[in-house]
Amino acid sequence: MSTELRGRRIALIGGAGFIGHNLALELARQGAKVDVIDSLQVNNLLTFSAKMPDLVNRELYLRIIHQRLDLLHEAGIPLHVQDARDYHALGKLLNQQIKPQVIVHLAAVAHAGHSNKDPYSTFDHSLRTLENALDCARDSIEQFIFLSSSMVYGNFKADEVDEEHPLEPIGIYGALKVAGEKLVIAYHQVFDLPYTIIRPSALYGPRCVSRRVGQIFIESALSGSTLRVDGDGSERLDFTYVDDLVDGICLAIRHPAARNQIFNMTYGGSRSIQELVEIVRQHFPRVEVQRVPRDALMPFRGTLSTRKVVAQLGYAPTHPLEAGFAKYVEWYRALVGEPSATAEVQA
Numbered sequence: 001m002s003t004e005l006r007g008r009r010i011a012l013i014g015g016a017g018f019i020g021h022n023l024a025l026e027l028a029r030q031g032a033k034v035d036v037i038d039s040l041q042v043n044n045l046l047t048f049s050a051k052m053p054d055l056v057n058r059e060l061y062l063r064i065i066h067q068r069l070d071l072l073h074e075a076g077i078p079l080h081v082q083d084a085r086d087y088h089a090l091g092k093l094l095n096q097q098i099k100p101q102v103i104v105h106l107a108a109v110a111h112a113g114h115s116n117k118d119p120y121s122t123f124d125h126s127l128r129t130l131e132n133a134l135d136c137a138r139d140s141i142e143q144f145i146f147l148s149s150s151m152v153y154g155n156f157k158a159d160e161v162d163e164e165h166p167l168e169p170i171g172i173y174g175a176l177k178v179a180g181e182k183l184v185i186a187y188h189q190v191f192d193l194p195y196t197i198i199r200p201s202a203l204y205g206p207r208c209v210s211r212r213v214g215q216i217f218i219e220s221a222l223s224g225s226t227l228r229v230d231g232d233g234s235e236r237l238d239f240t241y242v243d244d245l246v247d248g249i250c251l252a253i254r255h256p257a258a259r260n261q262i263f264n265m266t267y268g269g270s271r272s273i274q275e276l277v278e279i280v281r282q283h284f285p286r287v288e289v290q291r292v293p294r295d296a297l298m299p300f301r302g303t304l305s306t307r308k309v310v311a312q313l314g315y316a317p318t319h320p321l322e323a324g325f326a327k328y329v330e331w332y333r334a335l336v337g338e339p340s341a342t343a344e345v346q347a
Ligand SMILES: NC(=O)c1ccc[n+]([C@@H]2O[C@H](COP(=O)([O-])OP(=O)(O)OC[C@H]3O[C@@H](n4cnc5c(N)ncnc54)[C@H](O)[C@@H]3O)[C@@H](O)[C@H]2O)c1
Pocket: 013, 014, 015, 016, 017, 018, 019, 020, 037, 038, 039, 040, 041, 042, 043, 044, 082, 083, 084, 085, 105, 106, 107, 108, 109, 110, 111, 124, 125, 126, 129, 147, 148, 149, 150, 199, 200, 201, 202, 203, 204, 210
């Protein structure tokens, strides 16, 4: 038996980010009453509004973020510009104004490399915001959903890992995700707060500004630059098109079977970076490749088993990398095809 999304009050903390705004739009499309809470400060409008010398593609990313905000506005989704590190303001907003039944916590410094460079602010935006949200939610919320990560596992001990794989993170990002999961479970133990923990990996798709590998490859190809491949290209990631994850989160909200569970939520089949290069070549035949040393703090990953989420929630991702990447390239071409933007793309 599943719950209807129609009319459900759902607050997305960090909901103006890449995953969050895509999720907000789909939830609203299915009739939910969605509110977005976001400070717009991290990897968002205010980051790219600052004229920092090392910001790549600043104008382009500002355009992408404005697209997100316009889409939210057109869908009638309220955006509350609020820093979730402020416990009292967040509590007032959630408990007196929005009164959600479900909270999805997405706020974070969502980038392993940035987290290792700036642990202090990563702790603040990822764990402080989470604890604030849990504490504001503990008496009234029907389901608290936390976006964790495949980085909780550290180096995968097998080609495919399920949710029982040991948690041995490497670096600040993964460590804070493990801490976040434990905190969510503790709020369930102490306050009976129902939760769902979701472990996604290697997302890609429209309106991302995080400069993960797929995005950088497309931008390099568009600007005629070489693709910089970390290591020998044999490294594998479970690339997941954002719409598949969004569908999975919607299922997790609808199905009671998702309560108090942890789910891997990816495409469910890893692909090597070299395979990604070949897919990029199908769209940009002339691209050349340059090998660069890989970041030693990135764990070696692979496939996340999706058996549990498929069996319990009926999760059914529909985008193998070829299909998802074709959509992503098409979206990028349309974006930079506009004359004002073509010159902006840098690798
Ligand atoms: N994108 C991926 O590949 C991926 C993979 C695994 C897990 N995740 C997790 O999913 C979540 C969302 O990721 P994303 O890719 O959408 O990231 P994102 O950077 O696009 O979005 C994060 C959002 O959180 C907001 N935020 C940060 N600190 C805040 C604060 N103090 N108050 C209010 N808002 C704040 C930011 O402004 C931003 O809009 C993160 O928790 C991330 O760790 C992402």
